[in-house]
Amino acid sequence: MNQTPDNINSPTTEGFFGAYGGQEIPPELKQVMDEIYHSYNEIKDSDEFKLELHDLQRHYVGRPSPVYFCRRLSAQLGGAEIYLKREDLNHTGAHKINHCLGEALLAKRMGKTKILAETGAGQHGVALSAACALVGIECEIHMGAVDIAKQAPNVTRMKIMGAKVISVERGTKTLKDAVDSAFEEYLRDPQHFFYAIGSVVGPHPFPQMVRDFQQIVGIEARQQFQEMTGELPDTLVACIGGGSNAIGLFTAFLDDDVELVGVEPAGLGLDTPDHAATMTLGSPGVLHGMRCYVLQDDAGEPLPVYSIASGLDYPGVGPQHSHLKDIGRVNYHSATDSECIEAFLALSRTEGIIPALESAHAVAYAMRVAPQMPGKRILINLSGRGDKDIDFVAKKLNL
Numbered sequence: 330m331n332q333t334p335d336n337i338n339s340p341t342t343e344g345f346f347g348a349y350g351g352q353e354i355p356p357e358l359k360q361v362m363d364e365i366y367h368s369y370n371e372i373k374d375s376d377e378f379k380l381e382l383h384d385l386q387r388h389y390v391g392r393p394s395p396v397y398f399c400r401r402l403s404a405q406l407g408g409a410e411i412y413l414k415r416e417d418l419n420h421t422g423a424h425k426i427n428h429c430l431g432e433a434l435l436a437k438r439m440g441k442t443k444i445l446a447e448t449g450a451g452q453h454g455v456a457l458s459a460a461c462a463l464v465g466i467e468c469e470i471h472m473g474a475v476d477i478a479k480q481a482p483n484v485t486r487m488k489i490m491g492a493k494v495i496s497v498e499r500g501t502k503t504l505k506d507a508v509d510s511a512f513e514e515y516l517r518d519p520q521h522f523f524y525a526i527g528s529v530v531g532p533h534p535f536p537q538m539v540r541d542f543q544q545i546v547g548i549e550a551r552q553q554f555q556e557m558t559g560e561l562p563d564t565l566v567a568c569i570g571g572g573s574n575a576i577g578l579f580t581a582f583l584d585d586d587v588e589l590v591g592v593e594p595a596g597l598g599l600d601t602p603d604h605a606a607t608m609t610l611g612s613p614g615v616l617h618g619m620r621c622y623v624l625q626d627d628a629g630e631p632l633p634v635y636s637i638a639s640g641l642d643y644p645g646v647g648p649q650h651s652h653l654k655d656i657g658r659v660n661y662h663s664a665t666d667s668e669c670i671e672a673f674l675a676l677s678r679t680e681g682i683i684p685a686l687e688s689a690h691a692v693a694y695a696m697r698v699a700p701q702m703p704g705k706r707i708l709i710n711l712s713g714r715g716d717k718d719i720d721f722v723a724k725k726l727n728l
């Protein structure tokens with residue numbers, strides 16, 4: 330496994346990872362995307378940009394985030410040693426700030442006047458609002474009215490940091506409608522607006538760009554883990570929504586003899602319609618400007634998806650992951666809602682670390698396999714903290 334097959338890590342000039350990615354968008358947007366790619370390539374290698382980003386990663390986000398050995402959880406499982414990459418300790422509470430900062434800096438340098446995005450539960454909206462406040466650029470977040478009612482604290486956070494929150498009243502008033510609404514606003518003036526995509530999805534160059542901004546996670550973790558143990562981990566585990574935290578961790582290890590596992594939400598079960606296990610049960614298709622695995626009906630329309638973790642309920646997945654699945658470099662598994670809750674409590678009660686429900690899917694998978702892996706070491710990307718989820722879990726469990 331010590332060789333990188335062609336095209337595993339950087340897309341072709343048309344933005345393809347294998348058969349996936351590209352730009353499935355109207356010609357006028359293609360031109361705008363190409364401009365973004367051009368500016369990105371110019372800016373990303375300039376010393377000034379690298380220094381500014383590095384400085385903010387260190388002093389604003391709080392990087393490097395630690396790698397932590399879960400002594401009690403590992404002992405309880407009685408097999409592999411469990412380690413965490415603590416992205417939950419980042420400013421704003423998750424890995425999302427890594428790419429939001431990069432996107433905000435890029436938009437500012439390109440002279441854009443406004444950054445736009447949709448948000449579901451509000452995590453992307455909060456991280457982006459923080460990055461825009463910091464960089465000094467206008468921020469407009471579209472959010473379904475139903476989600477606004479459910480996620481009041483995140484809406485307040487965005488407003489306090491100066492973002493304009495648009496309540497989307499059409500359709501089911503949730504994430505899909507928020508995407509449509511934000512995209513319509515973007516199309517009014519794509520020359521001056523910047524649509525900040527929240528994962529390694531969408532048209533080229535976003536899957537590559539967001540991946541580049543996230544790969545700091547794996548670069549740090551690889552070095553930290555070697556300093557701690559003298560070796561590389563045997564297995565890496567990360568949850569998969571669009572795939573940004575997973576690819577952020579995996580990238581630095583693609584050429585190593587390390588097993589890579591992505592964990593999708595199996596929701597109420599893979600034999601029910603209520604899951605978002607795109608890799609496990611989807612098929613190649615087109616979604617949001619890219620070719621990728623999609624949970625779709627016979628007409629190619631995306632299916633409604635569900636997960637207890639709103640950051641994971643997406644019917645597609647990044648093109649690089651789609652390629653990594655086909656070539657067998659990453660294995661994709663799933664964890665159900667109830668396994669997720671069990672892992673959420675286990676990590677909280679053995680280590681005093683409350684994980685995001687998204688990240689708890691990765692913990693659940695590790696807990697499932699660890700007992701059969703004595704002598705091995707598993708490194709989990711703890712993509713975010715669970716403060717946002719405590720009321721929901723307490724109510725569900727009658728705590």
Ligand SMILES: *Cc1c(COP(=O)(O)O)cnc(C)c1O
Binds near residue numbers: 425569570687712714
């Ligand atoms: C948004 C989110 C995810 C899912 O997004 P990816 O792009 O798959 O990483 C995972 N964990 C947390 C904490 C999130 O906020």
